[in-house]
Amino acid sequence: MQPRRQKRLLAILVVIALLTGAVGAMLYALQQNIDLFYTPSQLIDGLGNDKVKPQIGQRLRIGGMVVVGSVKRDPNSLQVSFDLVDTGPLVHVTYKGILPDLFREGQGIVAQGTLVDATTIEANEVLAKHDEEYMPPEVAEAMKGIKHVPPSQLDASTNKPTQGSY
Incomplete structure (x- = not known):
């Protein structure tokens, strides 16, 4: 050559x-x-066909509906905790900071943070929907056709919705 x-x-x-x-x-x-998006059911049950669950300490985003009556505020600090739900299990979220003005119980939110244990997220950012019609696309897709019934409206013996709860 x-x-x-x-x-x-x-x-x-x-x-x-x-x-x-x-x-x-x-x-x-x-x-x-990379922050993967999960719904509460996907976080608990796993994601995809392999049912892959995130590891403790992993950064992620989780979206769902804030459970009515679950918001608890620490009177001495900006610490707030609440539960998220989509179609099944609850996920507990803790957040230290000022929540968005549109944050309410019973409304959809997306929280970004770190997985503390199998059902607890320590959020460093909470995003709330901006009007009555908006829901994050990932949450809307995951919750398509599903109505959540609060635990207070479930029949204790059958764990099914009571008459007229929908």
């Missing part, structure tokens, strides 16, 4: 190696910023 072709081949290989390294470094850096 001629020296000129060797130099050209070497230059092409160096460029490909640099591009591969740059793409690898970007993917590694972005890996830490």
